[in-house]
Amino acid sequence: MENDLPRDLSELPGISSAGFAPAPLSGMELSTQHALTAEEVERYDRDGYVATSRPVLTPAQLEALRHDLDALTDQRNPHPKVDLLNELHYNEAEGSGQVLFHCLGHWRIAPSFHDVAFLDSICLPACQLLQGRPVRFWHDQAFVKPAGDGAVVQWHQDYSYWDRTGPRAHLTVHIALDDQTDENGALHYVPGSHRWTRDGGRPLPQAAAKAREKMARARDLARAGQADAEETLAGASFDTDMDALYNDVLTDDERSQWAARPPESARLKAGYAAFHHALCVHGSWGNTSGAPRRAIVLNYFAHGTRAYMEGSLLKGVPAVRPGEVLGGQFHPVVFNTNRVNVSALPVASS
Numbered sequence: 001m002e003n004d005l006p007r008d009l010s011e012l013p014g015i016s017s018a019g020f021a022p023a024p025l026s027g028m029e030l031s032t033q034h035a036l037t038a039e040e041v042e043r044y045d046r047d048g049y050v051a052t053s054r055p056v057l058t059p060a061q062l063e064a065l066r067h068d069l070d071a072l073t074d075q076r077n078p079h080p081k082v083d084l085l086n087e088l089h090y091n092e093a094e095g096s097g098q099v100l101f102h103c104l105g106h107w108r109i110a111p112s113f114h115d116v117a118f119l120d121s122i123c124l125p126a127c128q129l130l131q132g133r134p135v136r137f138w139h140d141q142a143f144v145k146p147a148g149d150g151a152v153v154q155w156h157q158d159y160s161y162w163d164r165t166g167p168r169a170h171l172t173v174h175i176a177l178d179d180q181t182d183e184n185g186a187l188h189y190v191p192g193s194h195r196w197t198r199d200g201g202r203p204l205p206q207a208a209a210k211a212r213e214k215m216a217r218a219r220d221l222a223r224a225g226q227a228d229a230e231e232t233l234a235g236a237s238f239d240t241d242m243d244a245l246y247n248d249v250l251t252d253d254e255r256s257q258w259a260a261r262p263p264e265s266a267r268l269k270a271g272y273a274a275f276h277h278a279l280c281v282h283g284s285w286g287n288t289s290g291a292p293r294r295a296i297v298l299n300y301f302a303h304g305t306r307a308y309m310e311g312s313l314l315k316g317v318p319a320v321r322p323g324e325v326l327g328g329q330f331h332p333v334v335f336n337t338n339r340v341n342v343s344a345l346p347v348a349s350s
């Protein structure tokens with residue numbers, strides 16, 4: 001079957017014929033099996049995230065994703081389709097003494113990575129959390145923290161990296177491929193942080209960008225002989241500093257909210273997922289356990305989302321014009337609202 005598929009799976013209009021995803025359901029059957037409850041949607045509205053109470057993957061799907069991700073992370077045998085990826089970092093934490101595998105665009109290279117983005121168990125809840133609107137694929141991500149020295153993922157809001165698109169109607173689905181624990185770097189959320197914005201609704205600045213600014217300023221001062229660079233740089237933070245967002249970006253009020261409701265672990269089991277708001281602050285500590293901690297992430301936006309800049313929004317994807325509605329081959333509809341009576345389902349408020 002796989003031989004009949006195009007090399008670039010983004011050319012497929014929907015799920016592939018490889019057998020990873022079952023035929024899509026519709027109507028009552030779809031809602032009964034996969035809709036979030038009113039209580040789950042309320043929790044998402046209140047906290048900015050919700051973890052699923054049932055697995056979103058079958059055991060066979062979980063195994064297929066693990067197998068394909070293990071192959072993709074093998075740097076000694078690069079995957080034959082790496083040219084199709086939007087980004088590939090065998091170690092995004094280079095220089096920190098730790099390792100973080102991170103890539104975007106793998107939905108184009110293997111049926112499991114492609115078809116997972118279209119699963120009813122993920123796309124119907126995504127529709128509910130995007131206020132019942134049709135759901136489009138934005139991009140995907142994979143994170144692997146290897147055994148022993150898996151790196152942190154710094155606290156961030158996803159939309160701090162995505163404000164080249166809007167208006168904001170974006171959602172992330174984090175799918176654990178291994179049980180997540182304190183020891184292996186479980187994903188954590190700061191509950192309520194999806195209300196933290198700047199300048200009338202903009203996302204928080206990226207902590208890493210703040211650190212780069214701080215370093216550039218320190219260098220300028222040192223060059224002008226006005227300061228000791230060592231001293232000024234002592235407080236600078238880098239991509240792997242877990243305190244950077246808290247120290248360099250948050251206001252006193254946000255820090256008080258953080259203290260009142262500290263980060264909580266989603267405690268995901270393998271095959272389960274957490275859905276989070278594009279402004280919900282999240283991050284994860286390193287993996288010191290004896291096994292890898294693998295996760296697949298799907299990023300969606302509501303139909304009608306536009307480009308806010310000129311050019312290519314993702315490497316390898318054709319350029320767009322500002323104001324253009326995003327769609328087509330690289331941002332397909334993964335869930336259409338004519339498949340279910342959305343007005344009968346609980347939906348999120350923002």
Ligand SMILES: O=C(O)CCC(=O)C(=O)O
Nearest residue numbers: 143153172174284295297
């Ligand atoms: O794997 C991690 O800990 C980070 C994942 C992440 O940033 C996300 O799911 O949006």
